[in-house]
Amino acid sequence: MTKEKEIQILQSLKGDTYFAQMFGDDIDRMCENISVDFPIESGCKFNTKAEVLQKELKEQKEQAKQEALDFAFGIILDFREGNGVRDKVYQTIESRIGIDEMIKFKHSQKIELSDTEINYLVGKLR
Incomplete structure (x- = not known):
């Protein structure tokens, strides 16, 4: 899959979707990460949330x-x-x-x- 296609799919998951309920704040960041060849989760809030929950x-x-x-x-x-x-x-x-x-x-x-x-x-x- 090309970067562009992956970004397009992620963008299509914005809005009223189950994916957006979990990753909504991070979708644009994921797309940016893909476009510059960074790991998709870099700088995303869902990692921070998971770390906080693991600590708790x-x-x-x-x-x-x-x-x-x-x-x-x-x-x-x-x-x-x-x-x-x-x-x-x-x-x-x-x-x-x-x-x-x-x-x-x-x-x-x-x-x-x-x-x-x-x-x-x-x-x-x-």
């Missing part, structure tokens, strides 16, 4: 990993302390997932609810 994803993964570690370390510390281990473990888990999810899970597993959880449910009835 990496940060979110790191944060999720740290939260999981903090949660696990909290459980380990609860076990280390000894007395009332079960209650401390439940408190640590509840602080992470919330009392509603704790109650749903315990109910699904036929685990007896604590007085605090029962009082919470009764309080919801008022």
